[in-house]
Amino acid sequence: MIARHIRIAAAAAVLAAACSASAWAGAPGDLVKSLYAERALGFDTAKSAHYFAADLDAALRADSSNPEEVGSINFDYRYGSQDGRITGLQFIEDTDRGQSRVVAVFKNDRRPHSVDWFLCRRQDGSWRIADASSNTGATPWDLRTMLKLPADRVLC
Secondary structure, eight states: OHHHHHHHHHHHHHHHHHHHHHHHTSOHHHHHHHHHHSSOSOOOHHHHHHHBOHHHHHHHHHHTOOTTSOOSOOSBTTTTBSSOOEEEEEEEEEEETTEEEEEEEEEETTEEEEEEEEEEEOTTSOEEEEEEEESSSSSOEEHHHHTTOOSSOOOO
């Protein structure tokens, strides 16, 4: 009986991993949507690498590596805020060759906001988030700038 439950749990874990991995192999907008579906932004290294370009991934992990300090990114960059009530989340996608821009449009505490996601395409055809920025909140921000990464040299 216990062995049967273990087999069922293992099969469910494999299925869940396959479903989440397939979200990363699709269109750029699907990748951004799957990031918004995450409950929190604290990812393990493998999961983080599926979302972000190599240099942005390394910088984000380094920024949050010391639990004793608050890093440069001290807010939920999906929404450009530390907290709030998010409603009406929608995505607009514009893809041209090896680059894509996905704009997340929503209301935060009834005020309109947006976050621009810029994606790069790897040689294997998969997409990764290269940058995110917003100028609709109280303070404009850009992830690459905050993490002191060059805007013109992305290591996808």
